[in-house]
Amino acid sequence: MSDITENLTGILTSRFGVPAARIEAGGTLGELGIDSLVTVELTLTLQKALGVPLAPDEITSAHTLAEIVELIGSKGAAVK
Template sequence: MSQELLAVFTEVLTEEFGVPEDEIAAEATFEALGLDSLDVVELTLVLEEKVGVKLEDEELEDVRTVQDAIDKVEEKQA
């Protein structure tokens, strides 16, 4: 599941946010990928369309890395 979600994140980050694919890794922080807090909110909107799960503002508070976000999505999917 985690691999599938990573693939979704990779697709969204490359296509919607212009992040080079080779920089994207589970442990990469959104900050390092060039996304600020507004970008992360935007990312959650795109993700909702792709995976049907919306991360709310308060759930994003301790999200730093792609893996953090994947974990939150999996938690909500469970």
Template sequence: MSSLHDSVVEVFVARFDLDPEAVVPEATFDDLGLDSLSQIELATALKKRLGIVITDDELSEIAVVGDIIAIAERKGAAV
């Protein structure tokens, strides 16, 4: 896994108290027991940790953890 992947997993674990083993690229928010409000909380946490801004439109397109990693890569997240 990439260091960016690890950083995204760390955000999920720290913010939502999840098991790191559960935060895999194909996991959905439902799989992780998170609701739509959690997406907003995640966007805020990613901004603080990685310095990226995820727009509302981008949030609405996120289906799995891998989508978040892809957005972070596209935006040149600071790992």
């Protein structure tokens, strides 16, 4: 598991109350109950935690977690 995936999973569970068992790479934020307002908060949290620039419209509830990890990695966050 990459550092980005671990960070994303940790943020979703600790800050947004998503059960770890529900988090899958192919799942979308919408399937996890993350709506557009929470997506904005998630985007800001990820920016701060991972040190990458993200616009709120880059991450939507339709994106899979794998797509979000790929996007963050493309912006320069380290991936193991």
